[in-house]
Every structure is written in structure tokens, then in C-alpha cells.
Amino acid sequence: MSQLKTVLVAGGGYAGIIAANRLARKKLPIRILLITAQDRFQERIRNHQILAGTLKRTYSVRSLLHKKVELILAKIEKIDKDSKTVILNGGSSSLVYDHLVYSLGVQGSLGAGSKETYVRVENVADCERMHEIISKNRTAKITVLGAGLSGIETASELAVKFPESAVTLIDAGRFGAGFSAGAQSKIRSFLEHNHVKILENSKIIRFEEKELIDADSRKIGHDLCIVAGGLSASKVGLDSGFRTNPIGQIYVNQFLEVEGNPEILGAGDCAQIVSAGYGHLRMSCATALPMGIYAAERLAYRLGANSNKGSLPFSFAYLGRNVSLGRNDGVIQESEPDDTPVEKIWTERSAVWIKEMICKFTILSLRLEKYFDFYFWKSFPEKKKRFSTDRLATGSEK
Numbered sequence: 001m002s003q004l005k006t007v008l009v010a011g012g013g014y015a016g017i018i019a020a021n022r023l024a025r026k027k028l029p030i031r032i033l034l035i036t037a038q039d040r041f042q043e044r045i046r047n048h049q050i051l052a053g054t055l056k057r058t059y060s061v062r063s064l065l066h067k068k069v070e071l072i073l074a075k076i077e078k079i080d081k082d083s084k085t086v087i088l089n090g091g092s093s094s095l096v097y098d099h100l101v102y103s104l105g106v107q108g109s110l111g112a113g114s115k116e117t118y119v120r121v122e123n124v125a126d127c128e129r130m131h132e133i134i135s136k137n138r139t140a141k142i143t144v145l146g147a148g149l150s151g152i153e154t155a156s157e158l159a160v161k162f163p164e165s166a167v168t169l170i171d172a173g174r175f176g177a178g179f180s181a182g183a184q185s186k187i188r189s190f191l192e193h194n195h196v197k198i199l200e201n202s203k204i205i206r207f208e209e210k211e212l213i214d215a216d217s218r219k220i221g222h223d224l225c226i227v228a229g230g231l232s233a234s235k236v237g238l239d240s241g242f243r244t245n246p247i248g249q250i251y252v253n254q255f256l257e258v259e260g261n262p263e264i265l266g267a268g269d270c271a272q273i274v275s276a277g278y279g280h281l282r283m284s285c286a287t288a289l290p291m292g293i294y295a296a297e298r299l300a301y302r303l304g305a306n307s308n309k310g311s312l313p314f315s316f317a318y319l320g321r322n323v324s325l326g327r328n329d330g331v332i333q334e335s336e337p338d339d340t341p342v343e344k345i346w347t348e349r350s351a352v353w354i355k356e357m358i359c360k361f362t363i364l365s366l367r368l369e370k371y372f373d374f375y376f377w378k379s380f381p382e383k384k385k386r387f388s389t390d391r392l393a394t395g396s397e398k
């Protein structure tokens with residue numbers, strides 16, 4: 001009898017869970033272990049709801065995993081590529097792999113300010129802690145730093161839930177980049193109606209306990225500051241000697257494989273595809289889920305299973321972007337496959353419904369992938385593709 005190969009999935013987020021579930025159903029002689037830090041699933045796309053206290057349910061990672069996938073709750077410290085070993089819990093234990101799916105997401109550590117005053121929106125525990133603080137100080141002056149999707153959602157959710165608070169949303173550039181004119185105007189008018197002050201072209205260069213200072217020496221005072229920008233990927237990749245970009249994402253090719261170590265695949269926020277033709281991809285759940293599925297298909301293909309998907313390079317086209325504005329409004333905007341906005345938008349009740357369906361769809365996808373191939377996505381249109389060879393585009397390193 002041939003010996004079982006060990007596949008380790010590092011990280012139990014959207015990419016990791018869906019990768020493990022898809023792989024578990026392949027008829028392959030493998031053992032799959034998913035290693036993640038907490039048993040509670042970190043449903044990051046609802047972190048702004050944790051801040052505002054509007055989140056209704058949580059899920060355990062175990063409940064979302066295929067029964068064949070073994071769950072290891074541990075902190076991954078480092079990956080030793082030479083000995084194919086993952087070091088856990090401060091070096092107290094380790095696991096050896098034949099194949100590794102690296103899906104550790106973003107880091108979520110606070111680079112500035114004290115824990116009483118500052119919080120990073122991608123960190124679930126920080127959001128819970130900050131919710132307690134805001135609930136006790138409902139008239140707080142709150143600054144949301146970063147006016148991307150998560151910053152807009154956070155400012156909106158807080159302004160609606162805590163109407164006596166004073167929320168300022170800071171954008172380093174022009175507000176609403178990535179949205180069409182119609183979507184921008186809808187979001188802006190919602191924020192203004194809910195007394196959110198929008199500060200544009202304000203590049204913050206100093207973080208003080210109770211104020212931010214921008215490049216034009218403007219001082220923006222706060223009681224609490226929620227940082228919703230400047231994401232950096234898990235440090236494990238860099239610490240383990242992977243080639244990474246300046247924000248710590250490991251470089252992978254169009255098959256999501258690490259150059260020189262094709263037994264390691266990267267998926268989700270922690271990986272950047274550096275082959276030509278992938279510049280449109282942004283960190284998002286919308287990208288992490290297909291990357292996770294693809295990583296499983298590619299691995300299955302390499303291990304000898306039939307997989308048309310896994311035999312071809314990863315390909316992904318965006319359909320649009322969606323942003324919630326509190327619980328009763330939102331904007332859904334269609335986009336070109338490369339994420340360029342088009343003018344078609346939905347707002348108000350239809351947007352609320354679509355956005356909620358999308359959030360539920362992510363959990364449903366993780367669950368149903370335990371049983372059958374459920375998740376699907378649109379490939380990038382063939383005529384717009386410009387794949388290079390499978391060599392990494394090293395010139396993109398800054």
C-alpha cells in the first residue's frame with residue numbers, strides 16, 4: 001500500500017478552508033491537516049459589524065470543514081522549506097509536509113498608538129475590544145483611517161449605530177477611487193447625511209495617542225482611531241525566507257506555486273501572483289475563495305487526479321464591488337473583468353439584499369464544498385489575457 005502524502009493547509013480563513021474542503025473530496029492518497037490559530041472562524045468581511053455590535057452569528061472552523069480534514073489549533077511560527085517542516089507554538093512542536101497550501105491572510109498587527117485608542121479593522125479580537133470601548137463612550141470622536149471598502153463600511157456602520165459619535169473618514173487621495181461617479185455620489189451623500197466628515201488628500205505621517213498628523217501638518221484629533229488601510233500580509237512568509245513584496249505577500253506564479261518550491265502553493269491575501277496578466281487582483285474574499293479552490297485543483301492535478309482547472313493557469317474576473325452602508329443601505333457596482341468600475345449600480349434595499357446574500361454565500365460555499373463542487377467564478381476573458389511564461393516577473397519587486 002502506498003504511503004499517504006501529507007498536505008498541510010496553513011490558515012483557516014476563506015482561502016484555506018475552501019482549499020481543504022475541495023481537496024478532501026478528491027480521491028487521492030493524502031492526509032489533509034489544516035492549521036489555524038483559533039477555532040472560531042474569523043469572518044473578516046463582517047468585522048465592521050463586530051465593531052458596531054451588529055454581528056448576529058459566529059461559526060467554528062471545525063463546523064465548516066470536511067470531516068476528512070484534521071484540524072490543528074496552533075500558531076504557525078515559521079516554515080522550513082528545506083526540511084518541509086512547519087514550526088508551531090514558539091518552536092514547541094512541528095509538522096512535516098509533502099505539500100503545503102500557504103493561506104495565512106493579513107497580519108492585523110497594530111503598528112501605531114496604544115491598544116486603548118487604536119484598532120486595526122482586520123483584527124477580529126481588536127474589533128471586539130474596541131466595540132466594548134465605543135459602547136461605553138457613545139459620543140466618542142472616532143477617526144477611521146483609510147477610505148477603501150472596509151473603511152467606508154466601518155465609518156457607515158459606526159455612524160448609524162452610534163449617531164451621537166463624531167466620525168471622520170480619512171482618505172490619503174481622492175475619495176471614492178474604484179467607484180463610478182454615480183456610486184461615489186451615493187456613498188458620499190450617505191456619509192454626509194449621517195454626519196461623517198470626509199477628509200480627502202490627507203496622508204498621515206504621525207500617529208499620536210489622541211491625534212493623527214498629516215503631511216500638510218493638519219492635526220486630526222480623536223478619542224478612538226480605527227485603522228482600515230495599509231494592510232500587510234502575514235510575517236511568516238518573510239520570516240521563513242520566502243521572496244515577498246514590500247507588504248509581505250509571498251510571490252507565486254500563475255499556478256499559485258512558489259518558484260523553486262512548487263510543493264508550496266499560495267492562496268488568498270497572503271500571496272501575490274507576479275506573472276503578467278494579474279495586476280488587477282486585489283486582496284479580497286472575492287479573490288481568496290477562487291484562489292483557494294484553484295490551489296486545491298492544482299495540487300490534485302499534480303498528484304495525479306483529473307482536473308481541467310488545475311491543468312490551466314489560475315484565471316479570475318471581477319463582477320463588481322459591493323459596500324454596505326449600515327444595515328439598511330449599500331452600493332453594489334458592476335465592474336469590468338479587471339475591476340474597472342462601470343456605471344451600473346444598485347442601492348438601498350436591493351443593494352442591502354445583494355450584499356447580505358454575498359456574505360451568506362461565502363459561508364454557504366465553505367459548507368457546501370464539504371459535499372460537492374459548489375463554488376464557481378468567471379475566468380478572465382481569453383482575448384484580454386497576456387500570460388507570460390511560468391518564470392516569476394522579478395522586476396516587479398520594489
Ligand SMILES: Cc1cc2nc3c(=O)[nH]c(=O)nc-3n(C[C@H](O)[C@H](O)[C@H](O)COP(=O)(O)OP(=O)(O)OC[C@H]3O[C@@H](n4cnc5c(N)ncnc54)[C@H](O)[C@@H]3O)c2cc1C
Nearest residue numbers: 011012013014015037044045076105268269284285286288
Ligand atoms: C471590515 C472588512 C470588510 C471586508 N469586506 C469584504 C467584502 O465585502 N468583500 C470581499 O471580497 N472582501 C472583503 N474584505 C476582505 C476579506 O476579508 C479578506 O480579503 C479575506 O479575509 C482574505 O481571506 P484569506 O483566507 O486570504 O485570509 P484570512 O481570512 O485573513 O484568513 C487567514 C487565516 O489564517 C490564520 N492565521 C494567520 N496567521 C496565522 C499563524 N501564524 N498561525 C496560525 N494561523 C494563522 C488566521 O487566524 C485566519 O484564520 C473585508 C475585510 C474587512 C476587514
